[in-house]
Amino acid sequence: MKKGVMRPGHVQIRVLDMDEALIHYRDRLGLIEMHKDSMGRVYLKAWTEIDKYSVVLREADEAGMDFMGFKVTSTDVMNSLRDELKEFGCQVENIPAGELNGCGERVRFDSPTGHFFEIYAEKEQTGKWGVTARNPEAWPEDLKGMKTSRFDHCLLYGDDLDGSLELFTKVLGFDLAEEVMDGDLRIAQFLTCSMKAHDIAWVRHEEKGKFHHASFFLNTWEEVLRAADLISMHDISLDIGPTRHGLTHGQTIYFFDPSGNRNEVFCDGAGGNYYYPDSPVITWDASELGKAIFYHDRVLNENFLGVVT
Numbered sequence: 001m002k003k004g005v006m007r008p009g010h011v012q013i014r015v016l017d018m019d020e021a022l023i024h025y026r027d028r029l030g031l032i033e034m035h036k037d038s039m040g041r042v043y044l045k046a047w048t049e050i051d052k053y054s055v056v057l058r059e060a061d062e063a064g065m066d067f068m069g070f071k072v073t074s075t076d077v078m079n080s081l082r083d084e085l086k087e088f089g090c091q092v093e094n095i096p097a098g099e100l101n102g103c104g105e106r107v108r109f110d111s112p113t114g115h116f117f118e119i120y121a122e123k124e125q126t127g128k129w130g131v132t133a134r135n136p137e138a139w140p141e142d143l144k145g146m147k148t149s150r151f152d153h154c155l156l157y158g159d160d161l162d163g164s165l166e167l168f169t170k171v172l173g174f175d176l177a178e179e180v181m182d183g184d185l186r187i188a189q190f191l192t193c194s195m196k197a198h199d200i201a202w203v204r205h206e207e208k209g210k211f212h213h214a215s216f217f218l219n220t221w222e223e224v225l226r227a228a229d230l231i232s233m234h235d236i237s238l239d240i241g242p243t244r245h246g247l248t249h250g251q252t253i254y255f256f257d258p259s260g261n262r263n264e265v266f267c268d269g270a271g272g273n274y275y276y277p278d279s280p281v282i283t284w285d286a287s288e289l290g291k292a293i294f295y296h297d298r299v300l301n302e303n304f305l306g307v308v309t
């Protein structure tokens, strides 16, 4: 049942060198640089996003994800979810308005898989980048690199998948859209708070709090192939692809930022990958895991499954 969580709003990613990271996220992925704060964090957005930013880069000694934020429909929703998060047993922290530039108060909480998330209701809206809100043109002409259109989801690795599933479904109103089952053990779970195939996903892993990838949306398979060309042109570290997932059916390519964080760009696969509240859970058997992850190769890839930040 929907609880007022609208969508992924931001992800704060740790990078080892800000200048190199900016070349990657701005000039290769095509995100737009929007702000730099007094801590040196750089804020970027994808062009179709109405809020000021969705990616925050923080220079640090170790790569990985600091937190992922979800935008909720109102401050009342945020306040009542805060109580429910505490009741569930989360460690909850109030982050004052303005700690992230242009963002209202945030409620940060931990999860059974050891990741940090936040909810917030307000963020400065700058509108879609490069087109007007009134009589908008189809797309802005001066986008760079892969011209990604939105930050779409994160995939995380952690141990207590059941715990994070319960938190996200019971407290935050997400639905389980797709899963991989090894007998009674769920080894991967894809959750949605929208019509998308997934807004957040987890794969079972012995360590808590690991980051597998941040994913960005492209419009077509042609754009995925064009991203692959750019990856070669600029000697970006390729992980795998272009290929298709069985899970979610997305058409995809994975690569690494200069700090070793994995990125994905993908487009909707067969049938548009939409989710309605009455959609049944799609289950993959672990025996079909190769095909579930990479529909064409149908074999597991150690690098893809093992390398996380």
Ligand code: M3P
Residues within 6 Å of the ligand: 155, 188, 203, 212, 215, 245, 247, 248, 249, 250, 264, 266, 293
């Ligand atoms: C996706 C996706 C794994 C599957 C990943 C699938 C890590 O990233 O966007 O559909 O097993």
Ligand code: FE
Residues within 6 Å of the ligand: 153, 154, 155, 213, 215, 264
């Ligand atoms: Fe993904």
